[in-house]
């Protein structure tokens with residue numbers, strides 16, 4: 143087997159940064175989305191990244207609770223913190239001034255802060271490149287109804303789109319839930335009533351007969367996904383789902399080269415609270431199906447969680463944060479599927495004019511009908 147890693151040096155030890163240098167011309171190599179190659183932007187050399195075929199490890203949650211950070215692989219990272227929104231991202235020694243991908247604030251950095259974090263076990267590499275992401279952003283902005291006109295000008299600033307690896311936790315668990323509740327079945331009955339003319343008549347009405355219900359639900363949850371950051375609005379990141387988690391590959395910092403990585407702010411303990419809430423929602427849906435009938439009421443649910451495991455993963459998102467009228471709006475692209483989500487401002491002038499035009503049109507119709 144040919145040893146491809148001879149083609150570049152990793153400077154990780156000096157900079158704690160996933161900077162990989164081209165042997166040919168000493169420029170930084172960057173990961174090329176949609177491939178397994180590192181590309182030199184200067185001499186064009188491409189180096190294949192050998193994707194490890196080792197199994198992606200699940201970490202026992204119980205073991206973590208008793209042994210704490212001794213039970214997990216850690217990594218030293220150098221990060222910078224945005225004063226505007228608090229997001230912490232990897233520090234790039236080549237960039238001295240930058241704007242925050244999450245809030246658009248200007249960040250001037252000279253040094254980063256070193257910290258030890260749980261090492262990501264796997265990741266999904268970028269599939270969609272900056273050009274495609276920018277195109278998606280432009281299409282989205284142009285398709286917005288009631289958007290202010292000058293917002294569309296913002297869409298021409300392609301440098302505002304940033305590729306970011308976002309931290310997530312995933313959890314697996316076997317659950318066993320016992321529940322009690324009520325099952326409601328519809329039935330129809332005929333009732334007599336007195337009509338407005340004083341005569342009695344009959345009509346059919348639907349009523350619900352409630353009966354006691356109880357049972358057990360067992361379920362194996364796999365890869366319940368929890369965002370480990372507060373930098374992006376959850377409402378939108380959840381709409382970026384689903385992610386092709388079956389394609390996760392073992393963590394290799396070569397895939398991070400040329401992109402920034404956010405460090406997690408929600409640890410795996412708090413993350414599990416979120417995961418549990420997601421599992422509980424799914425369990426309630428299963429219970430309702432189990433109860434059956436036309437209506438269901440759940441009175442109590444008692445769930446035990448066993449064989450809980452977790453892993454730390456990185457998922458690729460293209461982000462553009464734009465400031466409009468003193469407010470920050472964010473646009474996101476799932477860099478695997480191209481799914482687009484974003485926050486948007488409304489032009490109240492346009493909406494008011496449209497409403498006035500609508501009222502005018504109705505008034506005109508009413509006027510002509512009455513003629």
Ligand SMILES: [Zn+2]
Pocket residue numbers: 164165166167168169182183184185186187
């Ligand atoms: Zn080169």
Ligand SMILES: [Zn+2]
Pocket residue numbers: 224225226227228229242243244245246247
């Ligand atoms: Zn920020």
